[in-house]
Amino acid sequence: MQATFLWLLSSAATAGQLTTNQYGAELHWEDDYVPFQLNPGGKHGLDHDEIESVVIEAAEQWRGIDGSWLELSYEGRTEAETYTSGDGVHAVFFVDEWTDNPDLLALTYTYSYEDGAISHFDIAINTDGHKWTTKGSEDSNDLLNALVHEFGHAVGLDHSSDTEASMFSQTSVGEVTKRDLAEDDVLTYASLYDGYFPYPEASMGCSTSGSSNGNGSSVSGPTGAGGGAYSPFDSSAGCSLVGGSGQMVALFAGLLVAFRRRTEDS
């Protein structure tokens, strides 16, 4: 009954936060099966097979939480390399020419319906001026460390003020402490998915879509999906940037959230 115990614990106060969309709804998955793919390409110098192992291991951290019904499932490699919901591929990919804040090591883009149900995510890793390692090298950013954090965003978590948490927003070169979920991460996750457990039958029919980030620079929305309104979202709510002091100069994951309205499936 460990699982039950976990869910009961979830009412305890945590430092972790949940991501809410502009309608105030908590981001969450309603589908229990969440596939994702990897595009290992890029100028990172890493072995593609080792990247693949790391990506799978990162997702497993969340998938493996006792009592969780959310099945993050690796479905092989993809050529996808953009954060768009239009391709239908939940992709992890590397960006050699990063156009966002150069201090950001990675970004998770999450799309949700008005009620908070997540419809899509993509994870971008910044290789533009940032060194990465799959083996915990002290002079590089640890890929597993980063991806555990990013997958946390992909399942609906926001940053935690708990410095031990994988969802703590800051990191430093060589850090590996986010590789394993802290109690705070698990409790925050449980507090979210307890509310959707057992999961309701999902009706994911949608006809409109759009996206925008909070910086005013537009992001291409999916096309051909019915002309949805573009909804601006203050991305600063997802990630506060703190830089320059000591080694804690790098940040994980700003969060860019775009919204798709849920409509009745015809």
Ligand SMILES: [Zn+2]
């Ligand atoms: Zn983050």
